[in-house]
Amino acid sequence: MIVAENLVKEFRVYERRPGLLGSLGTLLSREHRIVRAVSGVSFEIPAGVKAAYIGANGAGKSTTVKMLTGVMSPTSGRGLVAGLEPYRERRRNAANIGVVFGQRSQLWWDLPVADSFRILRRIYDIPDTVYHRNMELYRRLLDLDALGTTPVRQLSLGQRMRAEVAASLLHDPAVVFLDEPTVGLDLVLKEAVRALVNHVNAELGTTVMLTSHDIGDITAICDQVLVVNRGEVVHQGGMHELLRTADTRAVVFEHQDGPGTAEAVALVESSLPGVTARAADGGRIRVDYPVGRWSARQVMGFLLEHFDLVDCVAPEPDLETVLRRIYTGRPAAEGVPV
Ligand SMILES: Nc1ncnc2c1ncn2[C@@H]1O[C@H](COP(=O)(O)OP(=O)(O)OP(=O)(O)O)[C@@H](O)[C@H]1O
Ligand SMILES: [Mg+2]
Structure with missing residues (x-):
């Protein structure tokens, strides 16, 4: 369902020299170095699998997720999600996927959560039965009603994250990418998010790619583990096989x-x-x-x-x-x- 074939992402980073003259000099000379954030990553996550994509800070996880969600194109290599190259077919791909970037909001900052959900309902053309079934689920598992009419920017981190996770799943996507979905959440909320992800996977067969630094998320949710280190996948398999490398x-x-x-x-x-x-x-x-x-x-x-x-x-x-x-x-x- 999710395929990465030798995915590479390089960034050009312009070195700034200190001071105004330095900045001008940088502009003129365009001195730069290349940062290789992802260097030839290949893996396959079959449909219905919940895979953890883990690695140290700066290992290249978010960059990989951005390529697979169509936010950026790879420098070389190819990504396929449900048969589409996400960065080439962003619109069609968007219908198949849900995304949470824990570090960045996907919601409309000035709108209350309820309005964001109404907009998403229109954008994705979500059938009434699906919409009501999911809203009921989020009410039950995430206490979503409590968020009321407050604009997203005034929500606490935990409140916003609940809305982000719910919004990513609202249209019953075949694949969901969760990049640190529980960052900053308390114990109870973490458990609620984990329960929701496991629920949609069990009920709808949703494929999950999860990034987290929280070992609890990984053990509670995932049945496959991909470990990325310095831009390369160094382990792919079940949790048990990973533990056996101890x-x-x-x-x-x-x-x-x-x-x-x-x-x-x-x-x-x-x-x-x-x-x-x-x-x-x-x-x-x-x-x-x-x-x-x-x-x-x-x-x-x-x-x-x-x-x-x-x-x-x-x-x-x-x-x-x-x-x-x-x-x-x-x-x-x-x-x-x-
Ligand atoms: N837009 C960018 N321009 C330049 N360098 C970047 C850019 N985005 C990411 N990088 C670099 O690419 C590398 C990988 O970053 P990435 O965000 O993918 O790591 P990560 O595995 O998600 O880390 P974390 O666990 O801290 O979220 C880092 O060295 C980072 O500085
Ligand atoms: Mg990251």
Whole structure:
């Protein structure tokens, strides 16, 4: 449904010299450098899939979304959304897609939300049944009525974001692009937005491409993950496969009798070089080991041999640890703040 074929976006950035003469000089000489925001991104998001598009600040996510929504053309490569090249066929494409840019409003700034919705209804020629069904849904899930007659510019961030998300979905688009749709929202509102996105996906098969720095959004909504780093896609697949790329794994155990916690921690660390151990909740001990150096079997074997285990679990690696390693290019253990 969403296809990116070797998408590239380069920006010309004119270096400004300080002062008025500097500005004039810049104008005359047109000295510039090229910023490669997206450098050859390829991926495919099938219909009905909810994909997360994640990466560090400046990785090129919003630029990719802008090309796929027709806001800007690629320098080279091609994007296809529901069979159309968005930047070539902006009008036809607009009927198929919904867009939220969390950092920028898509609504009419001086109009009350209710008026914006009436305009959208006309623009998209939304059938009455669809319009009323969706307004009822937004009332229920987003408490949209509460926004009343206040112009958009006077709304709080959370109020505006509710309206933005609702507006993007009003015409039942086949595809929705959500670029940081929960930025600045409180817990309850985040959950409401996640529930709405999951609801339309389940009911209508809406394809979702979501960008977020909130791990909670990604785990609550997405079934596919694309990780972009320095303008390139470095991972595409399910969440589980991404987590499996973790270079450290953990075992959490609880033991009885024998050595106390401090002693046990010291014993583990001195016997298994490269492994870190620390006290966890409820008298348990967490052991983190580098995958390349130790196997689960070796670590568990050691624990079984030296401790009278009451409990022992191997938690799944957490997404934050995996992402930190990808974003920083450093092994997870080095990037973890102490
Ligand atoms: N209009 C522009 N002119 C020049 N450079 C730009 C422009 N838009 C984006 N860039 C640059 O392109 C790179 C990617 O920006 P982009 O906004 O796509 O990142 P992002 O992944 O969305 O980051 P964030 O997580 O902070 O939103 C950055 O280095 C940015 O400075
Ligand atoms: Mg962005």
